[in-house]
Amino acid sequence: SKPLLLVLGDQLSHDLAILRDAPANAVVALCEVKDEGRYVPHHPQKIAMMLSAMRHFAEELRQRGVSVHYSRLDDDDNAHSLIAEAERLAERYGCDSIQAVRPGEWRLWQAMQARRDAALPWQLHEDTRFFTTPDDFAAWAEGRKSLRMEYFYREQRRRSGLLMEGSEPAGGKWNFDHDNRQPLAADAAPPAPPRHRRDAITRDVLALVAEHFDDHFGDLTGFNWAVTRRQALADLRHFLANALPDFGRFQDAISDAEPWLFHSRLAPALNIGLLSPREVCEAAERAYHEGRAPLNAVEGFIRQILGWREYVRGLYWTQMPTYKTRNHLAARRQLPDFYWSGDTELRCLRRAIEMTRDNAYAHHIQRLMVTGNVALLCDVAPEALCDWYLAVYADACEWVELPNTLGMVLHADGGLMGSKPYCASGKYIDRMSDHCRQCRYDPKQITGTHACPLNSLYWHFLERHAERLADNPRMALIYGSLRRMTDAKRDAIRQQAEAFLARLDGEESYGGGTQH
Numbered sequence: 027s028k029p030l031l032l033v034l035g036d037q038l039s040h041d042l043a044i045l046r047d048a049p050a051n052a053v054v055a056l057c058e059v060k061d062e063g064r065y066v067p068h069h070p071q072k073i074a075m076m077l078s079a080m081r082h083f084a085e086e087l088r089q090r091g092v093s094v095h096y097s098r099l100d101d102d103d104n105a106h107s108l109i110a111e112a113e114r115l116a117e118r119y120g121c122d123s124i125q126a127v128r129p130g131e132w133r134l135w136q137a138m139q140a141r142r143d144a145a146l147p148w149q150l151h152e153d154t155r156f157f158t159t160p161d162d163f164a165a166w167a168e169g170r171k172s173l174r175m176e177y178f179y180r181e182q183r184r185r186s187g188l189l190m191e192g193s194e195p196a197g198g199k200w201n202f203d204h205d206n207r208q209p210l211a212a213d214a215a216p217p218a219p220p221r222h223r224r225d226a227i228t229r230d231v232l233a234l235v236a237e238h239f240d241d242h243f244g245d246l247t248g249f250n251w252a253v254t255r256r257q258a259l260a261d262l263r264h265f266l267a268n269a270l271p272d273f274g275r276f277q278d279a280i281s282d283a284e285p286w287l288f289h290s291r292l293a294p295a296l297n298i299g300l301l302s303p304r305e306v307c308e309a310a311e312r313a314y315h316e317g318r319a320p321l322n323a324v325e326g327f328i329r330q331i332l333g334w335r336e337y338v339r340g341l342y343w344t345q346m347p348t349y350k351t352r353n354h355l356a357a358r359r360q361l362p363d364f365y366w367s368g369d370t371e372l373r374c375l376r377r378a379i380e381m382t383r384d385n386a387y388a389h390h391i392q393r394l395m396v397t398g399n400v401a402l403l404c405d406v407a408p409e410a411l412c413d414w415y416l417a418v419y420a421d422a423c424e425w426v427e428l429p430n431t432l433g434m435v436l437h438a439d440g441g442l443m444g445s446k447p448y449c450a451s452g453k454y455i456d457r458m459s460d461h462c463r464q465c466r467y468d469p470k471q472i473t474g475t476h477a478c479p480l481n482s483l484y485w486h487f488l489e490r491h492a493e494r495l496a497d498n499p500r501m502a503l504i505y506g507s508l509r510r511m512t513d514a515k516r517d518a519i520r521q522q523a524e525a526f527l528a529r530l531d532g533e534e535s536y537g538g539g540t541q542h
């Protein structure tokens with residue numbers, strides 16, 4: 027027998043299940059196809075990173091003596107859908123089966139499964155590059171009333187042995203988040219990321235992307251993503267030495283000037299397979315044991331990867347396909363134009379969008395508490411917001427983007443992922459960032475021409491969704507404050523928020539409305 031091994035653009039790992047024990051006669055296929063590149067307008071930096079990383083990986087395989095077929099976007103005979111292209115290649119090379127590993131999207135996994143018993147059968151394998159499989163997650167979730175990340179995470183700590191001292195967590199606590207909520211200190215100096223050399227492959231790809239995708243949102247100029255394992259390892263080493271020690275305390279900070287702060291920038295390399303989550307966590311753990319980084323930083327960082335990343339993946343695979351259609355708060359507004367233009371006077375929002383445009387990156391708190399929070403407060407439809415997040419970030423893959431956007435940000439899964447929405451007013455942004463000092467709005471005012479729109483939007487959101495949220499014990503305090511406001515104050519807030527929302531909608535009506 028002779029298999030065609032289909033390696034997808036986010037599976038660029040030499041220890042991928044189908045590559046590890048590949049028979050000598052196998053043909054490995056890597057395919058650039060239009061179907062995958064076009065259904066949302068991906069950021070040019072994201073497209074360039076994927077294409078350059080795929081082309082480098084194909085080169086590495088060839089150097090290891092593997093037979094590789096690489097389909098390029100501009101090949102005349104390219105079938106432009108992954109399934110059709112793989113089957114075309116299998117026939118061309120006389121292969122009698124196609125082997126593939128679980129992809130990052132439910133849609134594609136379904137399409138592959140439907141071909142299992144085809145004349146040219148698809149043989150499908152589990153992705154072994156994560157700490158857990160979807161079956162592990164399903165077994166953990168079985169019979170539980172709530173699926174809180176914290177409990178999942180503790181089980182993964184025990185299972186992996188990471189940051190464990192016998193059966194106890196290192197330092198006597200599972201979670202050091204309490205120490206991890208500081209705004210950026212005035213004297214903090216976030217390190218500049220290493221600059222990666224652009225070789226001939228990357229230069230070719232950058233030219234191709236500039237030519238074909240210049241109508242997409244996003245600037246290609248500052249492109250600096252790792253496209254090889256070597257470059258990704260350089261980013262990892264740089265993070266461990268220069269940023270990890272401060273990762274914890276400034277994890278939630280937001281800066282008007284600094285896009286990366288003390289974050290790792292490793293999500294794209296992890297997601298496309300240049301780094302494994304295990305090696306990244308083990309390297310961080312070593313930094314703790316060798317006294318190079320404090321426990322609150324290392325625990326916080328490992329929790330993001332061993333906890334959150336595995337958890338959202340488990341949720342995705344066990345809740346799809348219905349997950350994608352959920353809309354608990356019945357949000358229907360289309361995405362405001364400023365998400366694409368950055369044209370807004372809210373300084374925090376403008377900067378998050380500009381950084382996204384320039385870098386195909388914004389850190390977690392910008393995604394959650396700035397662009398996410400605004401969408402939540404404005405009742406943006408989950409589908410519209412998810413398409414935006416999937417398009418604009420270099421690390422965006424549906425399995426991780428969807429639960430974060432639909433569940434964590436929009437609370438559209440009815441609280442499966444988070445016990446309450448992360449809604450916040452201007453006060454939060456003022457506490458965690460230096461934006462408000464440079465903004466034309468005042469975070470301390472709720473109504474009036476200088477009031478930060480987030481304030482009235484925040485109260486209006488709570489009032490509008492009281493039926494679904496007021497009974498939540500974690501929101502009791504805030505609904506108490508709302509109830510204690512005078513009717514006159516509440517009226518003024520409502521008017522202020524509605525005027526803002528009406529301006530968003532312009533002349534158009536947007537099938538739905540904010541009154542449920």
Ligand code: FAD
Nearest residue numbers: 289290291292293330334335390393394421422423427430
């Ligand atoms: P760091 O802050 O350095 O964190 C370390 C690593 O932890 C990340 O590289 C990532 O692998 C992991 N991680 C951290 N938070 C999460 C999380 N909530 N879920 C899963 N993994 C996490 N992450 C993606 O990888 N792809 C996405 O498409 C994506 N979409 C998001 C959409 C929204 C609305 C939100 C709120 C978050 C999203 N995240 C996504 C999670 C997180 O924001 C990014 O992983 C992170 O900002 C990437 O930057 P970094 O590598 O510098 O992360």
